Amino acid sequence: MKKLALLFLGSPLLLIGCLREPDLHLYEAAYTDIDLPTVELSLEVYWDYELSYGIIYDWKAEWYYGWDEEDLQLFGEQGYVEPSSFNLRRYYTGSKAYGKHAYVLSDMVEGTTFHGRYEWGFWDILVWNNVSTLDGVQSLNFEEKGLEEVVAYTNPSMVRSRYQAPQFTRSFYAPELLFAAYDQAEQIDKDLSGFEFDAERNVYVKRLDMLLLPVTYIYLTQVILHNNRGRITSCDGSANLSGMARSVVLNTGISGSDAITVYYNVRMKKDCKKNSELVDIVGGRLVTFGMCNQNANRIAKSAQVVDNQHHYMDVTLQFNNGMDSTFVFDVTQQVRERYKGGVLTVELDVDTIPIPQRSGGSGFNAVVQDFEEETHEFEM
Numbered sequence: 385m386k387k388l389a390l391l392f393l394g395s396p397l398l399l400i401g402c403l404r405e406p407d408l409h410l411y412e413a414a415y416t417d418i419d420l421p422t423v424e425l426s427l428e429v430y431w432d433y434e435l436s437y438g439i440i441y442d443w444k445a446e447w448y449y450g451w452d453e454e455d456l457q458l459f460g461e462q463g464y465v466e467p468s469s470f471n472l473r474r475y476y477t478g479s480k481a482y483g484k485h486a487y488v489l490s491d492m493v494e495g496t497t498f499h500g501r502y503e504w505g506f507w508d509i510l511v512w513n514n515v516s517t518l519d520g521v522q523s524l525n526f527e528e529k530g531l532e533e534v535v536a537y538t539n540p541s542m543v544r545s546r547y548q549a550p551q552f553t554r555s556f557y558a559p560e561l562l563f564a565a566y567d568q569a570e571q572i573d574k575d576l577s578g579f580e581f582d583a584e585r586n587v588y589v590k591r592l593d594m595l596l597l598p599v600t601y602i603y604l605t606q607v608i609l610h611n612n613r614g615r616i617t618s619c620d621g622s623a624n625l626s627g628m629a630r631s632v633v634l635n636t637g638i639s640g641s642d643a644i645t646v647y648y649n650v651r652m653k654k655d656c657k658k659n660s661e662l663v664d665i666v667g668g669r670l671v672t673f674g675m676c677n678q679n680a681n682r683i684a685k686s687a688q689v690v691d692n693q694h695h696y697m698d699v700t701l702q703f704n705n706g707m708d709s710t711f712v713f714d715v716t717q718q719v720r721e722r723y724k725g726g727v728l729t730v731e732l733d734v735d736t737i738p739i740p741q742r743s744g745g746s747g748f749n750a751v752v753q754d755f756e757e758e759t760h761e762f763e764m
Contacts, residue, residue, distance in 0.1 A: 447606070449606045467516075467561075470492070474488065481506045543555040547627075556644045559672070564596070565597065601674045602671055603722070606665050606730070607666040607711070607713070616734060620699075620702065622700070627645075627676075639676055643693045675691045675723060676692075694714065696714055698710055703739050711732070
């Protein structure tokens with residue numbers, strides 16, 4: 385498996401502001417350099433759930449689908465990818481710390497260094513990564529709400545949604561990987577308080593502690609087909625997860641209140657090894673803003689999650705007689721336990737699933753408990 389590159393989340397990133405000593409007659413403004421250092425991090429460090437005292441979540445032990453070169457080409461990297469360019473918003477609050485934003489300066493940072501002009505006084509700083517996609521088509525949209533906040537959101541797809549908030553009739557596109565950091569009340573004053581002199585670079589340096597954290601979360605989903613023996617031959621390449629947020633406020637990291645169904649892609653692999661058994665698996669990778677009204681980075685444990693939504697995952701499977709059925713699984717408890725991403729698993733014994741025989745339509749099966757505790761078949 386390829387090493388997964390992420391932003392360092394274990395301790396604060398350092399944004400280094402370098403202030404060159406101003407000429408004596410220049411008191412109205414200063415120029416600073418900001419560096420954005422990044423460090424590689426593996427997924428297990430971010431998915432650091434403590435399942436019980438002293439026992440840390442091991443996602444690789446649950447993940448049987450794997451991630452090969454074809455998955456990489458179809459879906460991209462399995463984990464977070466370190467960004468290389470950033471959007472920067474600098475909000476000026478004048479002489480008042482945590483004050484109202486008087487104006488905002490918008491900049492694009494290519495690489496990891498920014499040089500810009502600052503008025504004397506207090507500044508709030510927002511940083512988020514520039515989005516890149518495999519196919520060049522971006523799902524994320526950004527809306528600046530006056531001078532106070534930036535909201536990221538996605539729009540509906542052409543796919544009809546199931547099991548989700550009644551105001552939406554279609555599934556929504558999954559967002560791309562998104563990271564953000566917000567820092568308030570950074571003071572740049574004339575006496576250079578808080579600055580240190582860097583003799584090597586001949587500049588005064590102010591260090592700003594900021595955390596650049598994910599505001600989108602990765603779920604790896606897998607439907608494990610036991611005793612298939614060729615009865616289910618393929619999937620239609622798509623899946624949905626319901627009850628997830630449509631948007632997030634980058635300044636706070638808090639997701640929106642509108643619950644949607646998120647559309648994503650899946651693929652079926654045959655003869656995968658699960659312990660001593662060979663199974664077929666329908667697996668994929670989903671990026672989402674997470675549960676509604678949450679900042680998952682601030683949740684200490686799943687017991688603190690307040691979630692009023694149910695989360696259903698559906699996949700459409702093709703049988704060897706040419707018929708297809710849509711299966712809907714309740715994964716609510718798994719999503720709540722994996723509030724900042726992780727592996728979602730459903731185990732399905734194909735021996736218990738009747739092959740659909742209806743002519744002129746598709747079968748519809750709803751599995752409404754985790755791990756196939758109960759199975760229902762509905763007429764459409």
